[in-house]
Amino acid sequence: LHDYASPLMSFRKFVEDGSDSTLFTVTGLPSGASIRLATMDLYDGIVYKVSGKGGSGSGVFARIGRSVANAQTGTPVSLRVEVKDLPGVWLPDVGYLSSIEFGGERSEELSAGLHYNRATGTAVTAAGIATADSYTLSAVLPATPTEAELAKAKIANVATPAPELVPDPLQSRLDEAVKDAGTNPIDQVRAIEAYLKGTGYFSHGLEGETPSRPGHALERLTTMLDNEQMIGDQEQYAVVMGLMLAQSGIPSRVVMGFTPKGGDPNATVAVTGEDVTA
Numbered sequence: 015l016h017d018y019a020s021p022l023m024s025f026r027k028f029v030e031d032g033s034d035s036t037l038f039t040v041t042g043l044p045s046g047a048s049i050r051l052a053t054m055d056l057y058d059g060i061v062y063k064v065s066g067k068g069g070s071g072s073g074v075f076a077r078i079g080r081s082v083a084n085a086q087t088g089t090p091v092s093l094r095v096e097v098k099d100l101p102g103v104w105l106p107d108v109g110y111l112s113s114i115e116f117g118g119e120r121s122e123e124l125s126a127g128l129h130y131n132r133a134t135g136t137a138v139t140a141a142g143i144a145t146a147d148s149y150t151l152s153a154v155l156p157a158t159p160t161e162a163e164l165a166k167a168k169i170a171n172v173a174t175p176a177p178e179l180v181p182d183p184l185q186s187r188l189d190e191a192v193k194d195a196g197t198n199p200i201d202q203v204r205a206i207e208a209y210l211k212g213t214g215y216f217s218h219g220l221e222g223e224t225p226s227r228p229g230h231a232l233e234r235l236t237t238m239l240d241n242e243q244m245i246g247d248q249e250q251y252a253v254v255m256g257l258m259l260a261q262s263g264i265p266s267r268v269v270m271g272f273t274p275k276g277g278d279p280n281a282t283v284a285v286t287g288e289d290v291t292a
Contacts, residue, residue: 015075015129015138020063021052021104022270025249026228028287029218037100041282042093043108043274047155049285050271052104053134057260059179059232062253062268066131071174071265073133078114082130086110088156091279097147098284103127105137106272106285109155117148124149134267164200172265177257179232183239188258199264206258210251214244252292268292 028037040049055072056065066075088109095106107114114137116124124147127140159167191209195201219226226245227234230253238244239254246254252268259266272289 015140016064016066018064018103018138020054020061021102022054022062022230022249022253022268022292024102025247025270025290025292026218028290029247030220031099031287033286033288035287036098036284037272037286038098038106039096039282039284040093040106040274042091042279043276043283044089044091044155044279045276047091047108048271048273048291049106049108050135050269051106052138052270053131053136054268054270055134056175057177057179057253057257059177062230062256064131064134064136065175066134067175069173069175070133071172071267073131075129075131075136075138078128078130079125080115081113082111082132084110084112084132084154086154086156088154090152090154092150092152094150095148097143098145100143103138103140103142105139105143105149107135107137107151107153109153110135111137112152112154114149114151117150118146120144120147161200165198167200169199169264174260174265174267177260180257180261181232181236181239183236184254184257185261187239187254188261191258192262202262202264203259206255206262210244210255214246214251216247216251217245218247248290248292 052064054062065072068074123141124139130137192202192205195205217224217226230250256266256268270292272285273291274283274285274289276283
């Protein structure tokens with residue numbers, strides 16, 4: 015399972031396809047909810063990838079049946095997903111799964127290859143999904159903590175793999191980002207977030223936009239951080255923030271997924287490449 019290509023490597027392909035490609039449809043998605051494709055926990059200098067190396071922050075991938083042991087608290091939801099143009103082994107999901115059931119002609123094959131990581135909420139089927147596959151899932155959406163709660167929060171004892179390589183200019187950028195931040199962990203996080211939003215220029219590098227190369231290997235990030243003006247999109251900025259947090263001693267993971275438009279949970283929403291984010 016660890017040898018599958020990181021979905022983050024396909025980020026720019028989703029962006030380039032945009033609204034011309036319906037990846038999947040989803041019914042029952044609550045207003046404002048995001049859809050996870052996969053959670054990446056290890057940066058090796060080439061790609062941020064799904065390791066599942068164990069430990070509280072990475073978890074492990076285990077075979078599961080229709081039901082999943084779920085001790086999370088929050089809002090229960092039920093979704094139906096129908097696959098269109100989305101390739102690969104990663105299953106779009108939300109929150110933390112309680113159950114999942116496949117439909118269609120390939121249901122037994124998809125079920126036989128089903129694995130789930132309870133720590134990161136990432137689901138995968140070794141059979142790979144294809145057009146016309148479908149599944150129904152139930153899950154729990156944990157409540158989002160308030161700023162007041164975050165201000166009092168401590169860093170949890172969560173172990174994520176240390177980055178194997180870090181761009182040389184990252185530390186100087188990090189020092190600049192947090193120079194006026196407080197000592198609370200959330201102050202550090204918000205300072206990094208504000209720095210990247212305030213000083214970074216956003217571009218997908220599409221036709222008519224400012225040039226911005228895809229990828230997040232060490233060379234791409236080093237060039238980005240070395241330039242007077244940082245240029246990138248969610249792929250690069252999410253990875254840079256994850257690495258900055260790791261350098262600050264704050265456990266971090268990068269999540270790739272989708273934020274579809276629409277807020278009617280009774281409606282069927284078409285998710286396209288325009289909705290991809292990290």
